[in-house]
Amino acid sequence: MLNLTYEYKLKPTSSQIAIFQDWLEQCRRVYNYALAERKDWYRSRSCRINACSLNCEYIIPANAPRPTYASQCRGLTTYRKTSENLQQVHSQVLQQTLKRLEQAFVSMWEGGHGFPRFKKLGTIRSFVFPALGKNPVQGNAIKLPKIGLIRFRQSRPIPDNAIIKQARVVKRASGWYVMLTLQWDVPVPDILPHGEAIGIDVGISHFVAVSNGQLFPNPRPFKRLERKLRLLQQRVSRKQLGSNNRAKAQAKVSRLHERIANTRKQYHWELAHNLCDWAGMVFAEDLNLKGLAKGMLAKQCLDAGWGQFLGILRGCCFKRGVYFQKVDAKKTSQTCPECLVETGKKPLSQRVHSCQYCGYTTDRDVAAAQIVCIRGLAAVGHTVKMLCEGKHIGVPEKKESSRL
Template sequence: MFCLTYEYKLKPTSNQIVIFEDWLEQNRRVYNYALAERKDWFRSRSCRIDACSLPGEYIIPADVPRPTYNRQAVALTAYRQTRENLQQVHSQVLQQTLKRLEQAFVSMWEGGHGFPRFKKVGKMHSFVFPQLGKDPIQGNTIKLPKIGLVRFRQSRPIADGATIKQARVVKRASGWYVMLTLQWNVSVPEILPHGEPIGIDVGISHFVAVSNGQLFPNPQPFKRLERQLKLLQQRVSRKRLGSNNWRKAQAKVSRLHERIANVRKQYHWKLAHNLCDWAGMIFAEDLNLKALAKGMLAKHCLDAGWGQFLNILPQCCFKRGVYFQKVDAKKTSQICPNCLTQTGKKPLSQRVHSCPECGYTIDRDIAAAQIVCIRGLAAVGHTVKMLSEGKFIGVPATKKSPSF
């Protein structure tokens, strides 16, 4: 099985927009109600039975089972029969909202995420159709259950043999979009190490440094538009909360945020394709992005969007047939790539690597990228041949590869 997600912009009518808005609100209420039920159950079990705080916790009998997706889905089916507004929404769409809440708790338990939060009015931005009818695409329209035909801009054709598994309707500042999950019944072979290897090191002064000596600038989309964003937010603060002028000013802020995100994402995709043009193997650092987002340079790290780039790069490598692997990121800037001698820590102000042992001098970020390349080649069973101009070529391993 092979799946891809295609995104198209919808062109709904005014009546369809009203339906979309109502469905988002109904899904938000179902999400908040299910979350409150789970939260009350957890609170009733978190205090002593002889010292329960009545204002803070509800007394729920001990034999009441923990709310799960299956139990809440059964309760939703019964409750939906008594509420006319919920009957207007497709039943599977409401069930997908409960699944989203279940996944939020799984992410909290297994992924270290925070406790799920209630969603305010207007903060629910999407709903999902897990199943579509037969041949839902009819020209430039898509048939959504209980809504009907909705026009969309078919910016890219759907490949033959694809089955549409689900559709997600998304609301953004620039309009409504539909994300189609397509599935092909084909087996994709695993990509093996081959071709020219390169290592990359992400940074702030330069977004990416490549082991072959190339440096890519950091676009800093948020920093460039921060002044404009500040002015728009000041205009929002001067408007009466909830008024029409407040909504118009808030819409301008949302559109600017979307523009910043689009500029950053487009740069990441272009850079990923550029890197794939050069190599058959790409190695990157396995960074602790959560810790970097809490440091003194958190604002610059989040503006660069390293996490999004390191998610896009493997996808691009998969489509282009390039092998991708992450390697250990420890001490990449403290080891000389020419003699493999540990040179010690460098302050951030020191941007040049100069080895006291062999005299190898090069940009600090490029040296770190070369260490990443060496570790990647060692991980795939290759050794490194060092040339006078500082390039690295992977050759089949004839002896044990260096370890770090």
């Protein structure tokens, strides 16, 4: 079973945009009401039993069960009968909002995330249709329940043998989009190690260093547009709260943020395809991205977007039949790829690897990428003699590519 998500830009009418905005607001209110119900239940169980609280009291019976997704769905069904606004929204869309809240609590319990927060006006920007009718796509239009046909820009064709399982309508600064989850009932074979191997090392001075010696620059999309973003945010702060001019200024800030994100993502996709052109096996470091995002170089790490790039690279390798695997990232910059001896820590200002034992000299990031390649080859069980054939360990022959 294979699932992929195709994204298309919608071309809704003014009346359809009004429906979208109303549905987002109703989803936000349902989310906040369900969160308040759960929060009150938790606080009522944390009050002291021998003293009254000076702030507030939660009069909830002691035998009242904890609110869950199932119980809140039943309550939603009862309340929809008395609310005309909620009756305008598809019932499954509201249920998906409650499921979103349930997932937030699961992330708090299992993923170490914080307690879910209430959503401000305009914070919720998407709603989901978990099921669509038969043949929802008709030409260049898609039929959504209770809304009808909506035109969209079909940037790529939808395969005939794919089943549309769900649709997510997303609001962005540049317009409205629909994300279709497609499912193919086909077996997905596992990609086995084959062909040449390369290791990559992500960094800040160079975005990616490859074990074959190639260095890719860091585009730094946020840093290049940071000054313009600062000026636009200053204009927003000088506008009156709630005015139309403030909303227009905030829209410009949102469009610039989307431009930065699109620039970064486009570069990641081009680089991922470039790496897949070179080899049949790609190895990368298994980094602690959350820890790096809290260090002194957090701003530069987040601007680079290593987590998004590694996710895109994994998906690109899967679609193109390239084997991808992460390896241990410890001491990759402290080990010589020629003699495999630890050379000690290097300051960040030292950009050249020079081994004091064997004399091997190369770029610091390239040496780390070669160590990643060596560890990847060892992980998949290949020997040096089988894959290197007299060449440098883990350094495949460099090929030309025209993508970047």
